[in-house]
Amino acid sequence: xxxxxxxxxxxxxLRAQDHGAFTQLVQQYHGQLLVVARAxxxxxxxxxxxxxxxxxxxxxxxKFEGRSSIKTWxxxxxxxAAKGKLRKENREITxxxxxxxxxxxxxxxxxxxxxxxxxGPVNWHMESPDRILEESQLKQCIEKxxxxxxxxxxxxxxLRDVEQQPLxxxxxxxxxxxxxxxxxxxxxRVSLLxxxxxxxxxxxC
Amino acid sequence: xxxxxxxVARSSDYLDGELTSWARINxxxxxxxxxxxxxxxxxxxxAIQAAARxxxxxxxxxxxxxxxxxxxxxx
Ligand SMILES: [Zn+2]
Numbered sequence: 001x002x003x004x005x006x007x008x009x010x011x012x013x014l015r016a017q018d019h020g021a022f023t024q025l026v027q028q029y030h031g032q033l034l035v036v037a038r039a040x041x042x043x044x045x046x047x048x049x050x051x052x053x054x055x056x057x058x059x060x061x062x063k064f065e066g067r068s069s070i071k072t073w074x075x076x077x078x079x080x081a082a083k084g085k086l087r088k089e090n091r092e093i094t095x096x097x098x099x100x101x102x103x104x105x106x107x108x109x110x111x112x113x114x115x116x117x118x119x120g121p122v123n124w125h126m127e128s129p130d131r132i133l134e135e136s137q138l139k140q141c142i143e144k145x146x147x148x149x150x151x152x153x154x155x156x157x158x159l160r161d162v163e164q165q166p167l168x169x170x171x172x173x174x175x176x177x178x179x180x181x182x183x184x185x186x187x188x189r190v191s192l193l194x195x196x197x198x199x200x201x202x203x204x205c
Numbered sequence: 206x207x208x209x210x211x212x213v214a215r216s217s218d219y220l221d222g223e224l225t226s227w228a229r230i231n232x233x234x235x236x237x238x239x240x241x242x243x244x245x246x247x248x249x250x251x252a253i254q255a256a257a258r259x260x261x262x263x264x265x266x267x268x269x270x271x272x273x274x275x276x277x278x279x280x
Contacts, residue, residue, distance in 0.1 A: 019277065023270055023273040028263055028264075030269060051275075054276045111209060116210075120245075121245045142255065142259045157256075161260075182217060193249055193252040197248065
């Protein structure tokens with residue numbers, strides 16, 4: 001289920017720990033918090049970390065001062081909980097194939113030996129995000145490939161391009177360097193570009 | 206002189222304002238002269254925006270209700 005326009009949940013109701021408002025918050029952010037947790041702990045632990053984080057969030061809501069946005073505040077709670085779990089186990093963040101890129105958009109034969117395009121990007125017939133999302137098969141294809149992104153890439157993409165967090169905030173949350181974050185973000189974006197480009201060219205996922 | 210390959214490699218840094226002002230000027234000069242790279246960057250932006258909207262996925266209401274209830278029971 002895609003929320004096209006996320007309405008902001010009423011802060012006053014949240015501070016009062018209103019059941020409906022809190023459920024709405026869970027509905028909007030549970031998936032996102034899981035993505036962030038998975039970038040730090042093992043997938044099996046991520047679920048547990050997020051469940052516990054929801055309890056912390058619920059308890060702390062009356063004291064939420066609104067100095068940062070509520071989503072930044074929640075992402076920070078989750079990433080701290082996940083990092084705490086790692087420390088307890090004396091482990092460091094380990095990423096399997098975090099640098100993997102999907103598709104072949106950047107394959108060597110795209111460019112001539114002088115570094116210029118050999119034939120250039122293909123023409124697209126769907127030239128806007130709206131147009132792309134109307135194509136349900138392509139939308140499903142993007143959904144499927146988002147899930148295939150390495151966890152760290154997916155988290156950086158979510159925090160930057162979906163939630164518009166500044167890069168240095170993302171680095172703090174995930175405990176990574178600025179250059180790390182930039183590489184992960186670029187790989188994720190190029191993979192997603194590959195997916196859209198391949199579909200535009202072939203009509204297939 | 207930047208090559209098309211460099212334009213692609215630095216496209217995220219360009220979008221995120223992570224290039225120095227000099228690098229940014231060079232980047233723009235290349236874009237002005239190169240239709241392929243202009244098309245690349247346009248596609249890159251569109252794909253990112255579309256994927257970001259797909260990624261904004263909510264949890265199904267039933268699961269959300271279950272989590273919400275168990276949290277409030279434990280608080
Ligand atoms: Zn070029």
